[in-house]
Every structure is written in C-alpha cells, then in structure tokens.
Amino acid sequence: MRLRDTLTPSQPVSNTRNFAGRTEVLNTLIRSIEDQRLHTVLFGERGIGKTSLLHVMTQLAEDAQYLVRYVSCGEETDFNSLVHSIAESIPLLYHADYDPTDAEIEEGKSIASLLPSSMVSANQLCDVFARLSGTRLLIVLDEFDRSPHGAFRRSIAELIKNLSDRSIRVQFVIAGVASNLDELIEHIPSIRRNIIGLRVPPMNAEEARELLSIGEDASGMTFQDQAVDLVTVIANGSPYLVSLIGQHAAMHAIDRDAREIEASDVAEAVRLAVEEIEQRITEKTVKSVDRIFAKGSGVDLGTLACVAMSKGGRLETQPNGEFSDKALENKRIITETAAPANLVAPVGDPADGTYEFCEEGAPAYIWMRLSQSQFEQNSSPTAKPMVMIG
Ligand SMILES: Nc1ncnc2c1ncn2[C@@H]1O[C@H](COP(=O)(O)OP(=O)(O)OP(=O)(O)O)[C@@H](O)[C@H]1O
Ligand SMILES: [Mg+2]
Structure with a gap:
C-alpha cells in the first residue's frame, strides 16, 4: 500500500515528498x-x-x-x-x-x-x-x-x-x-x-534512481543495483515508465515474499506494463507492430521509438552536421519499416524531413515491446544495456 501511494503511474505527483529530480x-x-x-x-x-x-x-x-x-x-x-x-x-x-x-x-x-x-x-x-x-x-x-x-x-x-x-x-x-x-x-x-x-526533458539516470528511492524509503524494500539499471534503461527518460515498471516489479517481489527487487521482477514488470499500455493503443497500431516484430525488424522499429522518446517525439531525417549518421539511420528505418506500416507521418512540410509517430503513445509501447522481446530472448537478463542509443 505504501508503494502504491508513492509510485503512482496513473496519477501525477501532488507533493514535494514524492517528487523526484x-x-x-x-x-x-x-x-x-x-x-x-x-x-x-x-x-x-x-x-x-x-x-x-x-x-x-x-x-x-x-x-x-x-x-x-x-x-x-x-x-x-x-x-x-x-x-x-x-x-x-x-x-x-x-x-x-x-x-x-x-x-x-x-x-x-x-x-x-x-x-x-x-x-x-x-x-x-x-x-x-x-x-x-x-x-x-x-x-x-x-x-x-x-x-x-x-x-x-x-x-x-x-x-x-x-x-x-x-x-x-x-x-x-x-x-x-x-x-x-x-x-x-x-x-x-x-x-x-x-x-x-x-x-521538460527526459529524466536522467540519477533522477530515475531518485524516483525509485522514494518507493524504497516508503516501503522498506530495496531495488538491487541491476534492477535499477534495467528500469532506468527501459524507462528511457519517462518518469511514467519508471513509476509503472518500478511499481509492478516491487509487487512481483512481494508476491515471491521477497523484499529485494531483482532483475527477474523487472522482466515480469515489463510484461505487465506492455499489457497495460497496449490497452491504450489502437488495434491497428498493435497489429502493425506485431507484424514488424514477427518479420524480425523489431530492433529497428524499437530504435526509432527510442529516438522519438528522447527527442520530444520528433524524428529528423535530414543529415545535419554531427547528427548526420543518426538522421540517415532514422530515414532508413522510416522508409523501410515505419512508413510502409503507416506508423509515422511527416510533420509540417514533408520537404523538411521531420516525422513523428502517428499515435502519441506508440513510441513508449514499441520501445517496451522491444525490451520485452529482449528479456524473452535472454532468459537470465543482465543489466547490460540492450539497445543503447546516443
Ligand atoms: N518528478 C517526478 N517524480 C516522481 N514521479 C513523477 C515525476 N514526474 C512524473 N512522475 C510520474 O510520471 C507520471 C506522469 O506524470 P505527469 O502526469 O505529471 O505527466 P504529464 O506530462 O502531465 O502527462 P500528460 O501529458 O499525459 O498530461 C505520473 O504518474 C507521475 O507519478
Ligand atoms: Mg498532465
């Protein structure tokens, strides 16, 4: 109950006590x-x-x-x-x-x-x-x-x-x-x-750690370092995801009568979080994402979703100075995978080469799907970053 009162993914934080970073x-x-x-x-x-x-x-x-x-x-x-x-x-x-x-x-x-x-x-x-x-x-x-x-x-x-x-x-x-x-x-x-x-920028690793510590202090449970690293990488700067995965992982640890939250709890939390986020995504998007993952292009699409999450939803495809390689990589994934599935569309003048995901919640959903599939492929998850961008 204390955890539910402090990590509140479905409600904004309303007081300084539960506010991190x-x-x-x-x-x-x-x-x-x-x-x-x-x-x-x-x-x-x-x-x-x-x-x-x-x-x-x-x-x-x-x-x-x-x-x-x-x-x-x-x-x-x-x-x-x-x-x-x-x-x-x-x-x-x-x-x-x-x-x-x-x-x-x-x-x-x-x-x-x-x-x-x-x-x-x-x-x-x-x-x-x-x-x-x-x-x-x-x-x-x-x-x-x-x-x-x-x-x-x-x-x-x-x-x-x-x-x-x-x-x-x-x-x-x-x-x-x-x-x-x-x-x-x-x-x-x-x-x-x-x-x-x-x-409002994405949360950094230190702020995500602080958010989880608020849950630890309230509940008397602890996140193992490996679990913290995993939550931080998977949440990709979103306090909503830190809060959601943190809460599910802790609940899973409680189910096993443990007070320490481990990597395996995070894996289960990601599975539950995907199910939860999927409820808020249109069936059309879910089906397109299913097809892309089935074809083996999940890593590409997940990479693009990760970029969107860290760049305020925007995807640049025009080579521009030091970001040229990233823009070209975005362009490749958009042309080969995301645009044919109607998951992304140009923003403003198409000649500018800026895209965004058509559905607001899609980047977080896709990124979590990739995290889930990586957990499934790797039965003993490690805190090694899975797909690291930038
Ligand atoms: N600084 C923070 N410390 C702890 N938790 C946070 C913090 N910022 C956000 N959260 C958590 O993330 C979730 C989303 O936060 P919030 O509702 O404030 O975002 P928002 O940008 O207003 O979202 P929306 O665009 O949907 O209105 C909340 O459930 C909240 O618990
Ligand atoms: Mg709001």
Whole structure:
C-alpha cells in the first residue's frame, strides 16, 4: 500500500515528498516567473511529468504567498467561464480599492463582482487584475493542447499581451505541446518577448534512481543495483515508465515474499506494463507492430521509438552536421519499416524531413515491446544495456 501511494503511474505527483529530480527545470521555471516576470509555456511528451511539475510549483508558489489558480483544459473550456471561475475564487480583499472592514469583504464577495456577468474582454479583466494588491496571481492552464483551437487560444494570447503591456501582477503558466507556443505567438507576434517556452526533458539516470528511492524509503524494500539499471534503461527518460515498471516489479517481489527487487521482477514488470499500455493503443497500431516484430525488424522499429522518446517525439531525417549518421539511420528505418506500416507521418512540410509517430503513445509501447522481446530472448537478463542509443 505504501508503494502504491508513492509510485503512482496513473496519477501525477501532488507533493514535494514524492517528487523526484527536476531541479533544473523547476529552477528555470521559478526564475522565469519571479525574476523575468515572463509567462511560461511548459511543453513535453505525454507522461514526461508536466502536471507533476505544475503541482510542485504550485506548492512552492503558495508557500511564497502567490495566489495560484489551476485549470485543466478540455474541449469544452471557454474563455468567459474560465475567467469568471478564476475571478470568483479571488476574494475582494486582494483588491486595492477595498478595505478589510468593507461590507463587501465581510459578505465574502470576490473580484468577479466587478466584472460584467456576460462576456468579459481581456481589457476589462486587466482593469480588475491591475488593482490586485498584496499578492501575485499565477494562472496555471494544464493540458492546453486539449483546449479548443481558435477563439479560446486567441483570447489567452490577447490577455497575455495586455497583462505584459501593463505590467500587471498576473502571470500564466501553460502546459501543453511545443506547437502551442508557436500558436500563441502566431496570434499576436509581439508576445514573443513576454513568453518563454520550457521543454521538460527526459529524466536522467540519477533522477530515475531518485524516483525509485522514494518507493524504497516508503516501503522498506530495496531495488538491487541491476534492477535499477534495467528500469532506468527501459524507462528511457519517462518518469511514467519508471513509476509503472518500478511499481509492478516491487509487487512481483512481494508476491515471491521477497523484499529485494531483482532483475527477474523487472522482466515480469515489463510484461505487465506492455499489457497495460497496449490497452491504450489502437488495434491497428498493435497489429502493425506485431507484424514488424514477427518479420524480425523489431530492433529497428524499437530504435526509432527510442529516438522519438528522447527527442520530444520528433524524428529528423535530414543529415545535419554531427547528427548526420543518426538522421540517415532514422530515414532508413522510416522508409523501410515505419512508413510502409503507416506508423509515422511527416510533420509540417514533408520537404523538411521531420516525422513523428502517428499515435502519441506508440513510441513508449514499441520501445517496451522491444525490451520485452529482449528479456524473452535472454532468459537470465543482465543489466547490460540492450539497445543503447546516443
Ligand atoms: N518528478 C517526478 N517524480 C516522481 N514521479 C513523477 C515525476 N514526474 C512524473 N512522475 C510520474 O510520471 C507520471 C506522469 O506524470 P505527469 O502526469 O505529471 O505527466 P504529464 O506530462 O502531465 O502527462 P500528460 O501529458 O499525459 O498530461 C505520473 O504518474 C507521475 O507519478
Ligand atoms: Mg498532465
């Protein structure tokens, strides 16, 4: 139970106790907010840890007396309801024109009472935000890639522009995908100076080790060094996979009445993780991957998936300086294996030679399939890296 509470692959981490590593990106995020007063777009692949980072940042910001309002976007998110619900959660006490003894404050009114009840423009909202005092407001918009295209995103860009031009103490932290940053800038090119994009990078080996140690400390179990190395190589920078494989491996050790987690537990964990991830992949992709593995091209496809996981989902095929060999290898695998199976497609202008997997979860799935097949071929798994890229 303690393990399940600390290694939570199906839920973002919500407190600093269970949060591993990420010091650099967290520090950069805090510096951008505090020192540079910028609005931030945090981007990275599924499961890389954006929401967890936002939760921990929220905790730190609240400790530093910021007001933080967190919103998880969806297809239905609409600008007017969003700003009203945020305004309703901010007591009038924080408005410079009101005194703590005023009747409105005693009645528990919020700054929403100063906004028109119908459509609110970025300007009207900024007039109210400009009078916030005694605090700074952070508006966190998570899952921005799921928000509606068009009007909603344009309104957010307008609001960011207005807030920046008037040096108002309200900042946005937006989590989504890389193209969200381009899109906001496309709406209003001049916000380029007010907004910064921060990529959440793959976790390094040390951070993965730290994540597993959190599980060890909570449960009193230990991961043998060989098991840690295997989990780290197989997770390939994804905290989701470290957490998932770590949890399954530990549960398997418990099933054998052991307190030490060994390589064989990791092998079983990978088998279970493949089954679990497969549920979230379309049947079409699973069948294509099955065929490719049956034909003996699993290592090639797995190698490509591994590159995609470490490069924010993007696959470059144009020879470019020191990465020429890798780009040519990507191109070969795409042309011979992945493109004929419709697993990858060009991004943007095909002439640029940049590809991505058509299905978001495919790279992690394929990479785990390769790990599984390598365990099956090698009945006594060793911590020797299997396919090492880069
Ligand atoms: N720094 C961390 N320490 C410990 N666990 C982490 C960390 N970052 C992420 N995780 C684990 O990885 C999983 C995925 O993290 P999270 O949900 O934060 O990613 P995400 O980028 O928001 O994913 P999505 O794009 O699907 O919203 C979570 O289950 C969480 O437990
Ligand atoms: Mg998330």
